[in-house]
Amino acid sequence: MCIRHRPESAQRVPNEVALGRPSRQEAEAAVRTLLRWAGDDPTREGLIDTPARVVKAYEQIFGGYRMDADALLERVFEDVEGYSDAVLVRDIPFYSHCEHHMVPFMGLAHIAYYPTKGVVGLSKLARVVDAFARRLQTQETMTAQIADTIESILQPRGCAVMVEAEHLCMAMRGVQKAGVSTITTQFRGVYKSDPNEQVRFLTFVRNPKG
Ligand SMILES: Nc1nc2c(ncn2[C@@H]2O[C@H](COP(=O)(O)OP(=O)(O)OP(=O)(O)O)[C@@H](O)[C@H]2O)c(=O)[nH]1
């Protein structure tokens, strides 16, 4: 097993101090404002604890801003008998929020990479998905960020990421089309240069579970 060390400058966590993060009290007051704007009374019994609950929920669903995705891939297992074929982790469920409406989009992520100097713990790939999903996102940005992190930290021969999701901002408001699926992909290394690798990836992703 080996742990890679990275320079501070390589870490990609937004700097909360530089962003001037508001206090919890300020965040709760903002929720009360939105409740009033929506037409309800934040002082009624059913809503009295809601601002605190919303802020607590935001800590989790936007917890990705405080996750260092690069660090999640630091530990590599080298003792795998020279295994060097693709590793594909598919059907990773995620929940994110679109940066345009702050409304959820959710779906599945599929990730493959060709290891070079050992393999990474499988759960860590799912954690990388969460690190980017738990932020305000576009699906395209999230897909690219996952691929960028795997490529820069693991330096694999190739890396493929596919994300398929439904955006509630298209289902419950606006154009109101439920059940629409959006698919985004990023192919790097051999997955970019060799169309056969893309086909193999898509075949594994689509292969029915048996
Ligand atoms: N490309 C992309 N678009 C997204 C994503 N999430 C939401 N959108 C779209 O962002 C667009 C925002 O469009 P705007 O015209 O600025 O906002 P709007 O008036 O609320 O648009 P409507 O949703 O059409 O009512 C919409 O077309 C959404 O469907 C995403 O992850 N990727």
Ligand SMILES: [Zn+2]
């Ligand atoms: Zn949206």
